[in-house]
Amino acid sequence: MFDMTNQTNTLLDNSVEPCSPTVAEATVTEIVNGENKPAKQFKKRTRRVREMNSDGTISALSAWTRTVSISDIHRFMECPGAYLMWAEGDKPGERTVGDAIGQAVHNEIAKPENERLTDVTKLLKSVPETERAQVAEQVKTLIAKAAAAQDRDEARSENTQKEPEPMVWFDSYTKTWWYAKPDVMSLSGDSKGRYLLIVDEKTTKGRRRNHSSAAFFFAIVARESKALGFTGTIKTVIRYLRDFQGNILEEPMEDSRFVSGRALNERHEQELHGIQATIKKMDETWESGRFALRDGGHCRGCQFRMSCPKNREWLEARQAERLAAEGARASVANDGETVETQVSGNQLEAA
Known part of the structure; x- marks a missing residue:
C-alpha cells in the first residue's frame, strides 16, 4: 500500500534514473534539491507515422522519463497508444475548435490586460475561416469573463500567479515525478482561515469526472511540494465559463473543494491510491514497450487521429x-x- 509519510520531493531510490529523456528534442533538465529533474515539455515535436503491431499496439521508441501529469494519466486511461504518441513527442494534428478556443483563452488571460491581442483571430488558425469571426467573438467574451473572475480572486489574495511555473514533486511509491500546472495559484483566505487557492478554468460545456480528478492532482502536488511556501489547507476551484448547452455564463459556475494540508481523509486517500495504481499500470506498460490503441467515440477528438x-x-x-x-x-x-x-x-x- 502507499505510504505518504515517506514521500518527499527528492529522489529516494538511487536505482531509478531521475533523467532519461524520451526523444532527442526533449533533452532539457533542471536541478531540484540536488537531483536531475526530467523536462516535461517538448521544445519541438516530430511528425511520425506509426505502424501497428499484430496485437493492436504500437511500440515505444525509447525509455520512460518517469514524468507524469494528470493529462498523461487521463490520456493513458482513454487510449494508451495516444498517450505514448504524446509522451514521445509526436506532432499532433490540427486542434479541434474547442481545443483552439480553450488554448486561446488560457494564453490571453495569463497576460496583463494591456498586452492582450485585440485581434484574437490570429490565435484561431485551425478554425475554419467561415467560423473564425464568430469563434473570435466567443473567445473575447470568455477572456473578459475569466479575467473578471481572476481580478476578484486577486483582490482578496496575495502572491497571485497566473499560468505559474509547473509544480513538481517526486512520489516515492511510484518512483515518478508529478507535474501540475494550474491556471491560477495564490494565497487567500476567508473567515475560517488561510488557504492556498488553485483555480482550473474550463471553456467546455461538459462537466467531467476527470475535471475533479485534475483539481485533486493539483492539490496533492501543491501540498507535497509546499507550493508558495504554504503548508496549510488547499482550496481547488473548477471554474466553468459555459453552461451545459454551451452558452457563456453571465457569472462563471464554480465547483470548490478543500484538501487538508495535514492528513488526508479516507476519500482523498482512496483517490490518491487510484492515481498511484494507474501510474503503476503505466509503468508496467512502459516495461512491456507495447501500448494498446483503443478505438471509440474519443477518436473523433483525438489530436493523433490522422497519424x-x-x-x-x-x-x-x-x-x-x-x-x-x-x-x-x-x-x-x-x-x-x-x-x-x-x-x-x-x-x-x-x-
Missing part, C-alpha cells in the same frame, strides 16, 4: 466500404440500363 494506425485502418476500411457500395450502385444502374435497352430492342423487333 494513428488504428484510425487509419478504420478510415481505409470505411473508404473501401464506400467504394464497394458505389460500385454496387453503379452495377445495379448499369444492369437496369441493359435490361431497358434489351426490352426496347425486343419491342422494335416485334414491331
Whole structure:
C-alpha cells in the first residue's frame, strides 16, 4: 500500500534514473534539491507515422522519463497508444475548435490586460475561416469573463500567479515525478482561515469526472511540494465559463473543494491510491514497450487521429466500404440500363 509519510520531493531510490529523456528534442533538465529533474515539455515535436503491431499496439521508441501529469494519466486511461504518441513527442494534428478556443483563452488571460491581442483571430488558425469571426467573438467574451473572475480572486489574495511555473514533486511509491500546472495559484483566505487557492478554468460545456480528478492532482502536488511556501489547507476551484448547452455564463459556475494540508481523509486517500495504481499500470506498460490503441467515440477528438494506425485502418476500411457500395450502385444502374435497352430492342423487333 502507499505510504505518504515517506514521500518527499527528492529522489529516494538511487536505482531509478531521475533523467532519461524520451526523444532527442526533449533533452532539457533542471536541478531540484540536488537531483536531475526530467523536462516535461517538448521544445519541438516530430511528425511520425506509426505502424501497428499484430496485437493492436504500437511500440515505444525509447525509455520512460518517469514524468507524469494528470493529462498523461487521463490520456493513458482513454487510449494508451495516444498517450505514448504524446509522451514521445509526436506532432499532433490540427486542434479541434474547442481545443483552439480553450488554448486561446488560457494564453490571453495569463497576460496583463494591456498586452492582450485585440485581434484574437490570429490565435484561431485551425478554425475554419467561415467560423473564425464568430469563434473570435466567443473567445473575447470568455477572456473578459475569466479575467473578471481572476481580478476578484486577486483582490482578496496575495502572491497571485497566473499560468505559474509547473509544480513538481517526486512520489516515492511510484518512483515518478508529478507535474501540475494550474491556471491560477495564490494565497487567500476567508473567515475560517488561510488557504492556498488553485483555480482550473474550463471553456467546455461538459462537466467531467476527470475535471475533479485534475483539481485533486493539483492539490496533492501543491501540498507535497509546499507550493508558495504554504503548508496549510488547499482550496481547488473548477471554474466553468459555459453552461451545459454551451452558452457563456453571465457569472462563471464554480465547483470548490478543500484538501487538508495535514492528513488526508479516507476519500482523498482512496483517490490518491487510484492515481498511484494507474501510474503503476503505466509503468508496467512502459516495461512491456507495447501500448494498446483503443478505438471509440474519443477518436473523433483525438489530436493523433490522422497519424494513428488504428484510425487509419478504420478510415481505409470505411473508404473501401464506400467504394464497394458505389460500385454496387453503379452495377445495379448499369444492369437496369441493359435490361431497358434489351426490352426496347425486343419491342422494335416485334414491331
